[in-house]
Amino acid sequence: MKVTRILIWLPLALFAILLVVVATGIVKPGDRTIHSRMVGKPLPAFTLKPMVANKPGLSPQGFREGGPRLLNVFATWCIPCIAEAPELMELKRRGVAIDAVAVRDTPGDVRKFLARHGDPYARIGDDAKGEVQLEIGSSGVPETFVIDGQGKIAMQHIGAIRRDDIPDIMAALERAK
């Protein structure tokens, strides 16, 4: 009898939880400026093999010379990544060097994705299990890091890059010089 009583009120309790979750989503709309604990620290050691045949893979050495670069964490199965593709192309057009970590992806899918949505990347590392992604302090896709010329993480941008984010990113790249 007791169990039935609890079961009867369970749906209302679950709905209350759902309501709280959704309400916080409205009250706190997409805060895109949360910094990971890795910001300000050098990139951890990692080696990622090349994702596609014609581009090199990724390691922290590549970020220690030639000025600041962007490191974009993306996946072909992520819809916001498609949304930010034109903005990455715009950044490339402005002369920004962009490298990428492709998370849980396959070479075939990445090739198709780049052919369809544009290819802003100089290097793409294959992070098949998302391990490197976690190590550099990223928990989702898409995310973009500004890495200064010494291989240190200067800024983290969480979520898709939108047109109005570009000035901030350009400023961060300028500061990181």
Added chain:
Amino acid sequence: MIAEAGLAALWIAAALALLQLALAVTGIRFDRDDLSAAIRPVAIAQGVLTALAMLLLIAVFTRSDMSVLLVAENSNSMKPMIYKIAGAWGNHEGSMLLWVTILGIAGGAVALFEKRLEPRTLTATLGAQALIAMGFYAFLLISSNPFARIWPPPADGQGLNPLLQDPGLAFHPPTLYFGYVGLSVAFSFAVGALVMRDVGPAFARAMRPWVLGAWIFLTLGITAGSYWAYYELGWGGWWFWDPVENASLMPWLAATALLHSVTVLATRDGLRAWTIMLAVVAFSMSMIGTFLVRSGILTSVHSFAVDPERGTFILALLAIYIGGALALFGWRIGTVRAGNTFELVSREAGLVANNLLLSVMLGIVLIGTLYPLVAQAMGVQLSVGKPFFDKTVGPFALVLVALLYAGPLLRWRRDRVQAVFNRLTVPIAIAALAIAGIFVLAPRAGILPTLGLGLAAGLAAASVAPLWKRDLRRTPLFTYGMVVAHLGVAVSLAGMASDSAFTVERLVAVRVGQAVQVGPYSVTLKGLKPAVGENWSAIEGVLEAQRGDGAPFPMGPQQRFFSAPPTVTNEAAIKTVFDGQLYTTLGDADGQGRRQLRLWWKPFVTLIWLGGGLIALGGLLSLLGRLLRETRSARRARKRAREEADWGEEAWT
């Protein structure tokens, strides 16, 4: 004037909803059946007025009255007529008006046609329907007035998103909305039943046609939406697990479960509390889906404006309606007498398993859709993608399909395991043979697709098994409905599995004159030519496709450029043949005289939507069968009454 008339109709309808609620409450509270009697005409009048408001909105769109803000923002005088009409619901305010209109029409239809329900339960049901309607009237009139004017009026409007300018899509939202909002009737029935403590077979029989009707629309809407995404977005996929798609899938899963549990309640008087719960959940999912889409709190390919104020408003409505119904459930369901019980191996148990599996799938889709929000609340941004849903929902769906073999062949109350297996020998043998055959012929098809194809083959046999050794002319129409719907599941599953196992895809950059092989077809780029439509211009790829030595035929995929608003879309060219589709899209030039082409050969992919259509057709046959049986038994009852009366007179004289 037209816009003002529409606004007036909405206000009067809102006032009628208030009256309807007041009549229901006083009628039930003070046992005033004369007051309850007035509720039917009020509900019908409210339905007529909302329909009038929608028609008037369509009228201002067709006249391109740019002094109405909504028209100026979403339409354009150059647009073809069909898209001017569709433009009326292709935006936030208009689609909310459509929502309210269907809510009003559904309430009016219940008032007009519902004859079986206990009168007081009907009064409570219409009261609940009015209460829901009032919240959405308030939302529309306070924060989303579709008839607002703009001064001075602009010379022309901004146009409609070109992706939405497609004849298929023009009528996709209304279909889906009939499904979503039609479920409000089930919700109101449940509330009415809880208020009057009237849960039983008679109530279930009264509710069933309404649920079936809404479910048919939902099924059609989802099937059409899937096909639209397939050919319009040019990605070659047919389901993306996008939040908006999930928003339509969740009520469908709940309604499918409800459809099966309501049968147990109607036939065997079991699953009383569960059926009421599902009726509440189904419409709750519709409302949550609408909220997720409309508030813009989830990132989606279906772009809708983010508006926290509107989001908060709908959220408050959700809290009141869903929270209220669940609280009423907790408070009252203990006083509803427990229904009949059943054995572990029985039709009832099979339907319970069906319900559990559907509920688990619903839970997964809900959690997967909302997880990014939960993560965001904890300070993390992420998206849950197709891999998650495919891996989690897929296996449960296959188990459900396996269960579908046995379900319709089980007897009510109790059955023997051995007997069930005897009835299933042929389907299981077919499935096993098919799986073995695919494994030998196409070892690289993948585990889930191979299982899917095998299970689909066996299910095709199992789903027609209930007709085996029956007198086909005396079999009721609703049994045919069940058979056709289950066959539809098999057909659709076969299409999905075949698409993921055997699709051939080529992405190439070709010069004019170059040929590409894709599947059994050879496709040649013959040239490029300009094309013009009413409000777009395009570059069309002139392709020639040929299968083996067959006759070559032309195909013309386009890249379209729309002027208002400026947008580029890909228009796929698709050739459908009996064993699949050749799907072509035209990409960009690569600057070296070559053009990108994306080609797919998708064997039997059309079965996906054919199956969806069959499922809806099965629903329609069931609905007709139930209604037919009812009118017949009503006529028989009348005849018997008349005969008895005659006999009585004879005895008298």
